[in-house]
Amino acid sequence: MFGQSLNASAEEYLTLDQLLSRTDAVLQWDAAAGEGVLRTPRLTLSFFADMPWITLDYAEHQRAAPVRFDDGELFFPESYLGLLQNAGRGIDMETIADGRRVAAIFIDPGHGGRDPGAIGRHTVDGSLFEIFEKDVVLDVGQRLYTLLRQSYPDRQIVLSRLDDTYLTLEERTNMANDMVVADNEVVLFVSLHANASLNTRATGFEVWYLSPEVSRGELISRRRTQVDDPALISILNTLRDEELTIESILLARSVLDGLDGTVGDLVPNRGMKMESWYVVRNAKMPSILVELGFVTNREEALRLTEPDYLHKLTMGIYNGVHQFITDFEE
Numbered sequence: 001m002f003g004q005s006l007n008a009s010a011e012e013y014l015t016l017d018q019l020l021s022r023t024d025a026v027l028q029w030d031a032a033a034g035e036g037v038l039r040t041p042r043l044t045l046s047f048f049a050d051m052p053w054i055t056l057d058y059a060e061h062q063r064a065a066p067v068r069f070d071d072g073e074l075f076f077p078e079s080y081l082g083l084l085q086n087a088g089r090g091i092d093m094e095t096i097a098d099g100r101r102v103a104a105i106f107i108d109p110g111h112g113g114r115d116p117g118a119i120g121r122h123t124v125d126g127s128l129f130e131i132f133e134k135d136v137v138l139d140v141g142q143r144l145y146t147l148l149r150q151s152y153p154d155r156q157i158v159l160s161r162l163d164d165t166y167l168t169l170e171e172r173t174n175m176a177n178d179m180v181v182a183d184n185e186v187v188l189f190v191s192l193h194a195n196a197s198l199n200t201r202a203t204g205f206e207v208w209y210l211s212p213e214v215s216r217g218e219l220i221s222r223r224r225t226q227v228d229d230p231a232l233i234s235i236l237n238t239l240r241d242e243e244l245t246i247e248s249i250l251l252a253r254s255v256l257d258g259l260d261g262t263v264g265d266l267v268p269n270r271g272m273k274m275e276s277w278y279v280v281r282n283a284k285m286p287s288i289l290v291e292l293g294f295v296t297n298r299e300e301a302l303r304l305t306e307p308d309y310l311h312k313l314t315m316g317i318y319n320g321v322h323q324f325i326t327d328f329e330e
């Protein structure tokens, strides 16, 4: 997926300090299991000490020079540097876009109506303060809708729900999939959510994209292609799936960078994650899911009611979408 492979032959090794000082990675290390994860905002690299393979973003397994665990210390192949520093940078947007255009943006504020989504309950000035995910995401969705319509009058901008309405997941994806665009045009699917955690200290934003291992169902049907060979249909579907995944990753990265630019100095950037939830899985288009913040953290819950902060979140997503479109259509 990231188009880089590691050579398992003679390798220079770095100490953990050397590796971390030259990347923005953090390490989670389970000494008992001999298992570790190097995480950057763009890439998750999982490894077992002394095993000649690694896993990228929990999905892509590849052969690699092994991490050495020696005398209680970890040593990393120098080739990991390139992976951690350049994750995804090698993807060539021009090849992917191939003359296509973004014709429409589908914004989907999650939940609504009888489905409040995540709920935060906090005590503020001695009284109960309640915050519902459905309200936060509707607010940001409406702001984003207005902004995108102003900036892109020649594109379809659609908001799945305009008010506090309940929509099933099927209704949302069907609305997006039913949008009519030409063959050389794409729809972007931006799902908005807010987070909850038992750990009330958890804060920050994150952006999810679809795992390449999760099938989106049959994207290319026999009827559409006039192809009768099931094996060929399966190959076409795999290619389309990979293309959608790469586009989703690029959109996710762009939006994550956008959010980092507007709120990254206020809250943690929790990075890019792989999604396998229904709402994104069945959208047959580049799709991301933005988690705006945690309603379960008191400070963040309060922030998520401030128009200023909601505007910043909106601008972050907008900047990311705008950057993606600019790169895509360049």
Ligand SMILES: [Zn+2]
Pocket (backbone or CB within 6 Å): 110, 111, 117, 118, 133, 192, 193, 194
């Ligand atoms: Zn949600």
